[in-house]
Amino acid sequence: MTDHAARLGTKIDWTSKLRHGLQVLAFALAIATIQYGFQPDKPYGPPLIYSVLIAIITWAVIDIGREFFPSSAETGWPKGFAGVGLVAAGIVLGYLLGTTLGDRLCVFYGWFPAGTSGKSSHDLRSSLLITLMAGVAGSYYFYTVNKSAYLTRKMDEARQHASEARLKLLETQLEPHMLFNTLANLRALIGSDPQRAQVMLDHMIAYLRATLGASLATTHTLEAEFDRLRDYLELMAIRMGPRLGFTLDLPGELSQHQVPTLLLQPLVENSIKHGLEPKVQGGRVTVSARREDGFVVLEVADSGVGLSSTLEARPGFGVTQVRERLLATYGTSSAIELIAFPAGGTRAAARFPLKP
Incomplete structure (x- = not known):
């Protein structure tokens, strides 16, 4: 088997070809029925046989033959004169082979006398005209279908690239935000507690190493x-x-579920900055994940001072970033909400579809 033949065998979508063939067959039956309707005094068999044979052979030459042209790999149709030549070859071969086989079958079934085609010159001209018109119309139909599928694929690719670019942009905005906060904390510790500042610096280096390692993926x-x-x-x-104090609760069944990088980071930062830092005795942050009715729910809850009226009316940087990243990845089926506990503290919950 040649390389091209091997490549051809892996590329052809035979399910799609079968669907096209059935459409052509239905079209051929309709043409035969229309011909019979204009000549009800003649048997239905001959127009049916000629129509089906010519249509199937023409379809096979064009629809399967286009797979042999490298230029059709992306759009599904040969470019330039190759496409026009393929249609012309399919119509000519379909007519010649179809009529030859049709003559023999009509003689075999007794519709035509032996040794003749049983068709007048008028019938031959009509058959040729019908073949030409049907071949061109069918080819144009399949060309537009393939062109539409090609444009749809390109639009989907463009949307995917746009979403990825948007996620990258949001992540680049998020990384400096977290880094500057940490450096500010580190600077304060250097003067007051150098030993703790050293330990904090070691943790920050480990964190940044993990962050940079994952930066190539969204x-x-x-x-x-x-x-x-x-x-x-x-x-x-x-x-x-x-x-x-903090608690991280991740069920094993969700551990390998894919999510945008640093999705929960701004929510945890919010809990510390707006919830626990203003509270003299501090408190606890709890981060959890659970599965709920075909969705993944990620929660960040704290026992801090609660949700201020300003943040409740106009969510800040962190919540806005999480909301935009959820929309860019999961669309409108995702959501995020902020809830203030009556006794103090805040819960932020992100919800998005569970994907395999």
């Missing part, structure tokens, strides 16, 4: 997301001391 597993949150919370625990 998504990672929930397990990786929780690992990076653990690194960040360890950093914050060094600065805040016993005022910060």
Whole structure:
């Protein structure tokens, strides 16, 4: 088997070809029925046989033959004169082979006398005209179908690239935000507690190493997301001391689920900055994941001072970033909500479809 033949065998979508063949067959039956309707005094068999044979052979030459042209690999149709020549060859071969086989079958079934075609010159001209018109119309139909599918694929690719670019842009906005906050905390510790500043610097280096390693991808597993949150919370625990406690709860069944990188980071930052830092005794941050009715629900809850009226009316940088990243990845089927607990504290919940 040649390389081209092997490549051809792997590329042909035979299900699609069968669907096209059935459409052509239905079209051929309709043409035969129309011909019979104009000549009801003649048997239905001959127009049916000629119509089906010519149509199927023409379709096979064009629809399967176009796979042999490299230029049709992307659009599904040969470019330039190759496409026109293929249609012409299909119509000519379909007519010649179809009429030859049709003559023999009509003689075999007794519709035509032996040794004749049983068709007048008028019938031959009509048959040739019908073949030409049907071949051109059918080819144009399949050309437009393939062109439409090609444009749809290109639009989907463009949307995907746009979504990826948007996620990358949001991530580049998020990374400096977190980094500047951490450096500010580190600067404060250097003067007051150099030993803790050294430990914090070691944690920050480990965190940045993991972050840079995952920067080439727009998504990672929930397990990786929780690992990076653990690194960040360890950093914050060094600065805040016993005022910060945290719990990470990730079920094993969701550990390999893909999510946008650093999705929960801004929500955890919000809990610390707006919830626990203003509270003298501090508190606890709980990050959890669960499966709920075909959705994944990620929650960041804190026992801080609660949701201020300003943040409740106009969510800040972190919530806005998470909302935009969810929309860019999951569309309108995703959502995020902020809820203030009556006794103090805030819960942020992100919800999006569970994907395999």
